[in-house]
Amino acid sequence: MPNPNAGLIPHYPIAVPDPPTWPSLGPEDKAALKERIRRLLAERDAVLVAHYYTDGDLQELAEETGGYVADSLEMARFGSTSPASTLVVCGVRFMGETAKIINPEKRILMPAQEATCSLDEGCPIDTFGPFCDAHPDRTVVVYANTSAEVKARADWVVTSSIALPVARHLHDQGQRILWAPDKHLGRYVQQMTGADMLLWPGSCVVHERFKGFALERLRRLHPDAAVLVHPESPADVVEQADVVGSTTRLIQAVAEMPNETFIVATDEGIFWKMRQQAPDKRLIAAPTAGVGATCESCAHCPWMAMNALQNLEAVLLAGRPEIEIDPAIRERALLPIQRMLEFARERGIGRRGAAD
Structure with a gap:
């Protein structure tokens, strides 16, 4: 289905950073560093959550210390059920923001708070908001790879594991969708569901x-x-x-x-x-x-590569900077995320061992 408005949306060139170069660690140095991080996690009442795209050392450490390795939907769920007062999110910024949106009472730390995402960068709220306003008849569905401000403008937030069921649900209700920001995922969802979708022309650089x-x-x-x-x-x-x-x-x-x-x-x-x-x-x-x-x-992903054992230790030692979100934006962004999580719970979507 053609997207007649795609040409009206500005193209945002993304400045892709060079992957960082971390000093190589011998087996003894790495083991010692991981032991210091384990100690700091316990002292700070912190739990480590790592995305599948981060370095294997971080994924291994998360599992060894009672944390979690997951995609963004499962990361969001885990953060809301963990008793820890501090969540350390190894991933990119929108993941840390999502954790803060769901858990405002908790401290959210990230080894690389500057780690962003090309999809997030390519869908700024100052352009996306007016685009939504120009199509008030459409239900706004945004991918999780977006800023808190963009989520706050949406009716639904989805991850790749739940995008198809949500789109089918909306299509069955006769709703027309405004989709952002990934055009490839949007096109796939559109093709599989037959939904009427207006696609924002973003993409993942990877x-x-x-x-x-x-x-x-x-x-x-x-x-x-x-x-x-x-x-x-x-x-x-x-x-x-x-x-x-x-x-x-x-x-x-x-x-x-x-x-x-x-x-x-x-x-x-x-x-x-x-x-x-x-x-x-x-x-x-x-x-x-x-x-x-x-x-x-x-x-x-060069931004995922910004997460490493070295800056994980540094952020635990410093206890800052924390992820902070304006309370009004957080409250609005929470609604479409809660809608997604409730939809997933009702249908058994996204839990490990369940259909995606």
């Missing part, structure tokens, strides 16, 4: 890099491999997938499918959990470039 023609060539080299794709990827990549789904769904697929080899089109940070769940499976990163490129597969 998933945008996957190349359909290069993936087709790789599939010929590995004809028995199953192709796992996140729906933020371009259409010619999604069309070749055996499984299209959220990070949690793709991890489940590696563990459950009989294939020995998988080609994975999402951030390479997911490989740590996939190898933990299915150590005997062979994982191949989907290509992000064509013939002659210096990097055939470079799918790792």
Whole structure:
């Protein structure tokens, strides 16, 4: 379905940072650093929550200390049930903001509060708000990868694990949708549900890099491999997938499918959990470039890479800066998030072991 208003939305060039270079740590130094962080977590009454796209050391430490490794929907849920007074969010800023929106009484710390997201950056409230005002007949549905201000303007917040069920629900009610910010995920949802959707033209700088023609060539080299794709990827990549789904769904697929080899089109940070769940499976990163490129597969978010053991220790030592949100914005942003979580609870969506 064409998007007649897409050309009216300004394009926001995203300044993508170079991935940070952290000093290499030998086994003894790393073990000592992790032990200091464990001690600090206990002293600060803090729990560590890490996204699947962060470094494997952080994911491992989160699980070892009673924290959680998850996608953004499960991170939101865990933060609301943990008794800890401080949540340390290893991810990008919108994840820390979401934790604060749901848990205003808790201290929210992030190792890299400056870590943002291309989807968030490409959908600023000063343009998105007027765009919504110009289409008052549409239900505003925004992806979780957005600022607190954009969430506060929405009717629904969704993650990739719940986007399809929510869109089907709204479509069945006869509602027309204004979707932001990821155009690839929006197009996929639109195609799968038949919903009337007006798409904001944003994209993820990581998933945008996957190349359909290069993936087709790789599939010929590995004809028995199953192709796992996140729906933020371009259409010619999604069309070749055996499984299209959220990070949690793709991890489940590696563990459950009989294939020995998988080609994975999402951030390479997911490989740590996939190898933990299915150590005997062979994982191949989907290509992000064509013939002659210096990097055939470079799918790792530079903002996620800003999280490391070193700045995790630093933020625990300092106890700041905290994530802060204007109370009025927080109250408005909480409503569409609560709507999503209640919808998920009613339908058993997103819990590990449940369908995404």
